Structures are given as C-alpha cells and as structure tokens.
Amino acid sequence: MESQGQKSDLSYPGKSDGEILDQSDPGKSDREHLDPLVAVKSNRGILEFQEEKINHERIDNGHLDTGISNHVKLNHSMSDPGKLGLEHTNGVDFQYTTMNSEFPVETEVDGLENGIAQKEEINCEACKKQSKMKVATKYCWQCSQYICDHCETMHGYFAALETHLLVNIEELRATRAPEADGAPVLPIEYCPKHPAKLIDMYCRNHDVVACSLCFLPHYKLCGDIHYVPDIAQETVDMVGVEKTQTDVRATTRNIDDVIAMCQTVISDLDSSKQVAMETIRDFRLYLKKVIDKIEQKTIHDVEARHKDLVNQVEAEITKALTLKVSAEERSLQLQIADGNKSRLLVSQTFGKHVVLDYESLIKQIKQTTAKTKIFYRNDSTITSFLNSLPGLGFIRDQKPKFAVVKSCEKYDVKLDGDENCIIWGSCIDGNGNIVLADNANNSLKLMDKMNYNIIAKCPLPASPRSLYRVNETEVAASLSNRTICFVQSDEELTIKRFVEVDHNCFGLALADGEMYISDGSQRVLVYTLDGKHVRTIERDQHDDVIFSESRDITTSDDGNRIHVADSRKGVVTLNKEGRLLWRYKGSEVKGAYGVCTDGSGNLLVTGILSHNVVMIGKNGEKGGEVVKPSDDVTSPVSVCFDRQNERVLVTRNGNYIYAFEFE
Structure with a gap:
C-alpha cells in the first residue's frame, strides 16, 4: 500500500x-x-x-x-x-x-x-489577508474580526480605532455558553440590514439594539455599548416588557383607527372631487363654446391634484400597514415566555421603537390629512378674460375658511310690481342657481348662479318660509297655509304638487325620503314625501322638552344628523330618529333663525338678534363669527353657502341679498 x-x-x-x-x-x-x-x-x-x-x-x-x-x-x-x-x-x-x-x-x-x-x-483574519497564519486571541466588535496579539497592538496606533471594543476569545466563548438553567443567552433575531448577523449589540445611550456592522458607522463613539448577552440580565425588566407589550398592542389598535381615518379622508376626497367636477361641467355649459378650449386642462388639474392627494394618503396607509405588521410581530414576541431575556430585550426595544414610530407616523398623517378636500371655485371675471386664462378656476386643498371678509356684494331681488321684499328662505338648486323665498310677495324667485340676476319667478298661494333642495331638479318650500309645495327648478320654476299638514310649517329639511318640519314652537314632525305622518320629535331621552321656538332646519353633509335652529335654545342637533346629540347656545349667537352647512361639516347660523352669522363645528365646537354686526347686515334671517363660488349668501328683510367672499 x-x-x-x-x-x-x-x-x-x-x-x-x-x-x-x-x-x-x-x-x-x-x-x-x-x-x-x-x-x-x-x-x-x-x-x-x-x-x-x-x-x-x-x-x-x-x-x-x-x-x-x-x-x-x-x-x-x-x-x-x-x-x-x-x-x-x-x-x-x-x-x-x-x-x-x-x-x-x-x-x-x-x-x-x-x-x-x-x-x-481561530486564525487572525488580518494576517490571513497577508497569507500569514497566526492564532487569533481577540475579537473586535466594531471591525467584526478576529485578530492576533500583533494586530491588537497595531489596532491601538490609529485614532479612529482607539474606541473599538476588543474581547478575549476565551471570554467570548464563555459568554456564548448556555446559562445554568438551560435557557440560551444568545439573541436569536437577525439584523434586517445584515441577514447573516445576529442582533447582539446594545447601546444604552440611545436604547438601540443592532448587529455589530450596524454599530460600526453609527455608534462607534458611544461610551455605553454592550454585548447583548452581557447586559440582558441586568437590563431586562419584566414589568417594562409587559408595559411595552401593552403599548405595542395599543399601537396596533391605534393604527387601525388611523387607517380608517385615512380611508375616510380618501372617501371625502372622492366626494369633493365629484363636486368639483360637477362645478366644472356646469360652468362649461354656461360658457358654451368658448369653454371647450380650456375645459380639459382644468379637468386634468383636478384629476392630478386628486391623484396626488390620494397618493399621499395611501402612502401613509402603506406606512401604517407596515408598522402594524411590525407591531403585531413585536406583540407576539413579547408574549413568548421562554426565559430568554436576550430575546426579550431585543423584542422590548423594538417594541418601544414601534410605539415611537407610530407617534411619528400619526404626526405625519395629521399633516397629510389636514388637506382633506378639493375645492374648485369659479372666477366671476372669467367671461371677459376667458381666452387668456390657463384654467376654469382655482383648485385648493384646504377647507373654506371664513376668518376675514374679502368682499361683500349686494344684489337686488325686487322685480317690477313687487312690494318691498322679505326673503325668509334660500337654497341652492341642482343647477347651482339660488332659489329665494320672498315672504312679502308670496313667491319663489330664481337667481342666476353666475351674475346673481333674477331669471324666474313662481307665484304661490301663500307666503313661503323655508326652502330645501329635494333632488337635482326639485325644491320644496314650507308655506304659511300649512302646506309643503314641491317646485321644479330648472331654467324656470314650476309648481309640481302640494302636501297638506295640520300644523304650522316653518323649517323644512329632507333625509332618506322623509320630511322634517318644524312648527315654530316645541315640535319637529316627520312625514313621508306623500304626507304620511311618521313620528313627532319633542322630548329627549331624559323626557325633557327639546325645543322652544324651532325655526329653520338643515341636514348634515352626510345626511345622518338633523340640525334645528331654535330662537331660544340655539342650535339643536339630533340623529334621524330624533335622539338629542348636542345643543349649542353660545353667547355670540342670539335668536338663532337660519342654518345651513358649508360642505365641510360645519354649520352657519344666523343670529336675528345678534345681527351676525356664526360658524359651529360638526360636533358643536365654537367656530367664531363669519359675518359680524359691523358688516351691516341687520337681523339676518336665512343663510346658504354657494359652494361653486365659495360665497356665503345672507338674506334679511329688504330688497337685497348679501354675498360674502372670504380670503
């Protein structure tokens, strides 16, 4: 052999x-x-x-x-x-x-x-690169290398390496041995940036865990860096772990709420986009052939802005979903009771970071979602400048604000043969035109949305009080002879039918096929559109009388709430079944009479005794004065919001309506 x-x-x-x-x-x-x-x-x-x-x-x-x-x-x-x-x-x-x-x-x-x-x-890795074979005696955490005695000496010659942590190999082996009770002391989680490396380093200064490669560029100057198995026993506190677990679980739930909020914002953006698009189309019909040249660019602008806003919100949803997955993983890791405190330290630390990431995310989401809707406003000067304009109007993201009055225009509504007018009610029809209830002249009047000129008149058998849009082509008016009059509103006003009731009719609103009619006193009565009585709302869940002098009525933008102006009790808000939700009686509004919404959930309320118009939040928050007594609109009766032109229209006893624009 x-x-x-x-x-x-x-x-x-x-x-x-x-x-x-x-x-x-x-x-x-x-x-x-x-x-x-x-x-x-x-x-x-x-x-x-x-x-x-x-x-x-x-x-x-x-x-x-x-x-x-x-x-x-x-x-x-x-x-x-x-x-x-x-x-x-x-x-x-x-x-x-x-x-x-x-x-x-x-x-x-x-x-x-x-x-x-x-x-x-173990051979020295530095020497091996020089084709030399020397037995390693130390391990450098920052370099992630085994080195010999000679290289250890060289290590200290360079200022950048002076702070590196060197460990005897025998000591390193000792720390890698199992604990006495058999539980492993080594971390079991790998670095997401360096999949081959365990997360085995902990910086007490920054409360950060990472692998040695991550620590090298970011934490090499820190003076409180530890190997996880060395520090875990004294650092891990089970009470703290449980608290982190609770926080992570709460974060998971909060993320669901944030996602739901973002989805609601997207829905609102879609709705406001639809309103903007309808406004664009309506304006195009008015301008006819001239508008064809610039319509597509404006539509593109709205689409682009909508897409940009939706993308921003969806990006936040993606971040939230990613954070939710991390939170769920952390929550599961913190539930495992295997005695591995190294693992718990890593999981606890990451759990804390999930909570911090959530707090950062919610701040960013609040900034992103502050721009909740797309608003489009027609330019009243566009007719004469149409050929030179780049778009049909103005697109902006933020909700309309009524802080400072930019201008106030008066428009005459008296026609030949009329007595002095008293405009008790107003609303916007399906075409964007303004319908007015002239109580003194027993008629409805139709005002053109562009120039605010009266273009049609409809005589009535009694004095009209309140108006409400039924659908795109029809409005309803409450009359002093205890009837509700349904009128077709197109380019003309045409009476379609009457519904008789057995009580006085003041305020009027519609929701889900039902009419809500105030009687001017302590009741709001609910009817079908055919006049069948459904229920009467007069007492709350505590059997207290809700109203005192019920006046105008409107519904919330989503149709789920009924808002009633009461001259003595302010603004009363109910759900559709008549349950009292909240009541607003701020000192700034006296003799609440007219009420409408601004398309963003807020209410505009006239104070017939305080001579102003105030804004109230959708949940009853104080919003301040929109029209002040100094704006010289004495005893305002009704108010409506022209969304296309972003104007607040106010009526009173007299021959004019007042159109307010805001900065």
Missing part, C-alpha cells in the same frame, strides 16, 4: 484528521505531489479547494490554508470507489485514481471537521 499510494506528510496528525491526496507519480516528492492540484478525500459530494501558487507550509485548525487561485471541485459521488473526480471550475475536468480504493473515505473529512472542533483555534 505504501509503495503505491504514499500519503502526504502534510495531513493532520491522526488518521481521522483528513488526508491530502495526489494521484501523480508516487516517486515524486511531497512538494511535487501537492502542485498543481490538491484535494481532500470525502464522501460528502463536492468540496471547493484551490489550485496554483499554493502555500502548503502550514495547515491550521483543520483547514488547508492557501494563496487563493482558481477553484477546483472534488466529486465523490462516483460509482467507482476507486476514483476521485476533480471538476475544475473553468470547465476543465480532472480525474485521479486512488492507489488504495479500500480506504474509508467518509472518515477522512469527518476527521477534518472533528479536528476543528477539538482544537478550536
């Missing part, structure tokens, strides 16, 4: 440590046997080794250390146990025949691996 298959002297001591084979002439020296190809016997498939310029002077820790060159693969999955196949990676195949086909191949590589486990020596 020796004469035919001489083994290299470079194998590890003991047969189990592996064997270097060369199938060239057995008469050659060991040096010649190892050049140019070297392989280790194995039955485990293909192992990579090196070819050419090989330094075989030393084999350490069970490895054959070489100067790197082309790769060679050793194939042991051959049918002939007497041959070893060497597959060159550049496509050239080699085949060597063993001189002793009876040698137990599997014991050779097993011995090589066992040698590593038994000796457990």
Whole structure:
C-alpha cells in the first residue's frame, strides 16, 4: 500500500484528521505531489479547494490554508470507489485514481471537521489577508474580526480605532455558553440590514439594539455599548416588557383607527372631487363654446391634484400597514415566555421603537390629512378674460375658511310690481342657481348662479318660509297655509304638487325620503314625501322638552344628523330618529333663525338678534363669527353657502341679498 499510494506528510496528525491526496507519480516528492492540484478525500459530494501558487507550509485548525487561485471541485459521488473526480471550475475536468480504493473515505473529512472542533483555534483574519497564519486571541466588535496579539497592538496606533471594543476569545466563548438553567443567552433575531448577523449589540445611550456592522458607522463613539448577552440580565425588566407589550398592542389598535381615518379622508376626497367636477361641467355649459378650449386642462388639474392627494394618503396607509405588521410581530414576541431575556430585550426595544414610530407616523398623517378636500371655485371675471386664462378656476386643498371678509356684494331681488321684499328662505338648486323665498310677495324667485340676476319667478298661494333642495331638479318650500309645495327648478320654476299638514310649517329639511318640519314652537314632525305622518320629535331621552321656538332646519353633509335652529335654545342637533346629540347656545349667537352647512361639516347660523352669522363645528365646537354686526347686515334671517363660488349668501328683510367672499 505504501509503495503505491504514499500519503502526504502534510495531513493532520491522526488518521481521522483528513488526508491530502495526489494521484501523480508516487516517486515524486511531497512538494511535487501537492502542485498543481490538491484535494481532500470525502464522501460528502463536492468540496471547493484551490489550485496554483499554493502555500502548503502550514495547515491550521483543520483547514488547508492557501494563496487563493482558481477553484477546483472534488466529486465523490462516483460509482467507482476507486476514483476521485476533480471538476475544475473553468470547465476543465480532472480525474485521479486512488492507489488504495479500500480506504474509508467518509472518515477522512469527518476527521477534518472533528479536528476543528477539538482544537478550536481561530486564525487572525488580518494576517490571513497577508497569507500569514497566526492564532487569533481577540475579537473586535466594531471591525467584526478576529485578530492576533500583533494586530491588537497595531489596532491601538490609529485614532479612529482607539474606541473599538476588543474581547478575549476565551471570554467570548464563555459568554456564548448556555446559562445554568438551560435557557440560551444568545439573541436569536437577525439584523434586517445584515441577514447573516445576529442582533447582539446594545447601546444604552440611545436604547438601540443592532448587529455589530450596524454599530460600526453609527455608534462607534458611544461610551455605553454592550454585548447583548452581557447586559440582558441586568437590563431586562419584566414589568417594562409587559408595559411595552401593552403599548405595542395599543399601537396596533391605534393604527387601525388611523387607517380608517385615512380611508375616510380618501372617501371625502372622492366626494369633493365629484363636486368639483360637477362645478366644472356646469360652468362649461354656461360658457358654451368658448369653454371647450380650456375645459380639459382644468379637468386634468383636478384629476392630478386628486391623484396626488390620494397618493399621499395611501402612502401613509402603506406606512401604517407596515408598522402594524411590525407591531403585531413585536406583540407576539413579547408574549413568548421562554426565559430568554436576550430575546426579550431585543423584542422590548423594538417594541418601544414601534410605539415611537407610530407617534411619528400619526404626526405625519395629521399633516397629510389636514388637506382633506378639493375645492374648485369659479372666477366671476372669467367671461371677459376667458381666452387668456390657463384654467376654469382655482383648485385648493384646504377647507373654506371664513376668518376675514374679502368682499361683500349686494344684489337686488325686487322685480317690477313687487312690494318691498322679505326673503325668509334660500337654497341652492341642482343647477347651482339660488332659489329665494320672498315672504312679502308670496313667491319663489330664481337667481342666476353666475351674475346673481333674477331669471324666474313662481307665484304661490301663500307666503313661503323655508326652502330645501329635494333632488337635482326639485325644491320644496314650507308655506304659511300649512302646506309643503314641491317646485321644479330648472331654467324656470314650476309648481309640481302640494302636501297638506295640520300644523304650522316653518323649517323644512329632507333625509332618506322623509320630511322634517318644524312648527315654530316645541315640535319637529316627520312625514313621508306623500304626507304620511311618521313620528313627532319633542322630548329627549331624559323626557325633557327639546325645543322652544324651532325655526329653520338643515341636514348634515352626510345626511345622518338633523340640525334645528331654535330662537331660544340655539342650535339643536339630533340623529334621524330624533335622539338629542348636542345643543349649542353660545353667547355670540342670539335668536338663532337660519342654518345651513358649508360642505365641510360645519354649520352657519344666523343670529336675528345678534345681527351676525356664526360658524359651529360638526360636533358643536365654537367656530367664531363669519359675518359680524359691523358688516351691516341687520337681523339676518336665512343663510346658504354657494359652494361653486365659495360665497356665503345672507338674506334679511329688504330688497337685497348679501354675498360674502372670504380670503
């Protein structure tokens, strides 16, 4: 056997440590046997080794250390146990025949691996790059390298390396040993940026956990960096873990609320977009042929702005969903009671960060969703400047504000043959035109939305009081003869039918096919559109009288609430079934009479005794004065909001209506 298959002297001591084979002439020296190809016997498939310029002077820790060159693969999955196949990676195949086909191949590589486990020596990685083999004695956390004593000395020569944390390898092994109770001390979570690295470093200054590669550029100057297994025992507090878990769970629930809020915002954006688009189309019909040249650009502007706003909100939803997944994972990790405090420290720290990320996210979402709707306003001067304008109007994101009056225009509504007018009610019809209830002249009047000129008049059998839009082509008016009059409103006003009731009719509103009629006193009565009585609203859930002098009525923008102006009790808000939700009686509004919505959930209320118009939030919040007594509109009766032109229209006893624009 020796004469035919001489083994290299470079194998590890003991047969189990592996064997270097060369199938060239057995008469050659060991040096010649190892050049140019070297392989280790194995039955485990293909192992990579090196070819050419090989330094075989030393084999350490069970490895054959070489100067790197082309790769060679050793194939042991051959049918002939007497041959070893060497597959060159550049496509050239080699085949060597063993001189002793009876040698137990599997014991050779097993011995090589066992040698590593038994000796457990680690080479200096810095020296290895210089083709030097020295036993490592230290580990640098920042460099993530094993280094020898010589390199440790060199480490201290450079100012940038002075703060690096060096650990004795034996101490490192000791920290990696299991705890006495059998629970593992090593972290089990891998770094998301460096998947091959465990999250095993903790900075107490920043309360951050990460892998050593993450710590190197960001925390190398920190003075309170620790290896997680070393610090976990004294840092992990189960009470704190439970609190973090509770916070993470709460964050998960809050994220659901945020997502729902964002989806509501998107729905509002869609609705406001639809309003803007309808306004654009209506304006185009008015301007006819001239408008064709610029219509498409304006539509594009609205679409682009809508898309941009929706994308912003959807981006926040995506962030929220991602954060929710993280929160759920953290919550699950914090529930596991396996005694692994290292894992708990990592999970707890990440849990805290999830909560902080949520707080940051909600601030960003509030900024994003502050722009909740798209508003489009027609330019009243567009007729004369149409050919030179880039668009049909103005697009903005924010809700209309009524802080400062920009202008107030008066428009005459008295026609030939009229007595002095008393306009008790007003509303906007489906075409955007304004319908007025002239109580003194027993008529309805139609005002053009563009120029605010009276274009139609409809005589009535009694004095009209309140108006409400039924649909796109019809309005309803309450009359002093205890009837409700339904009128078609197009370019003309045409009476369609009457509904009689057995009480006085003041305020009027419609919701879900039902009419809500105030009697001017302590009741609001509900009817079908055919006049069938459904119910009467007069007492709240505590059996207290709700109203005192019920006047005008309107519905919320979503149709789910009924708002009633009461001259003595302010503004009363009910749900559709008549349950009292809230009541507003601020000192700034006296003698509440007319009421409408602004399209953004707010209410505009006239104070017939305080000579003003005030704004109230959708949940009864004080909004301040929109029209002040100094604006010289004495005893305002009705109010409506022209959304197309963004004007507040106020009526009173007299021949004029007042149109307020705001900055």
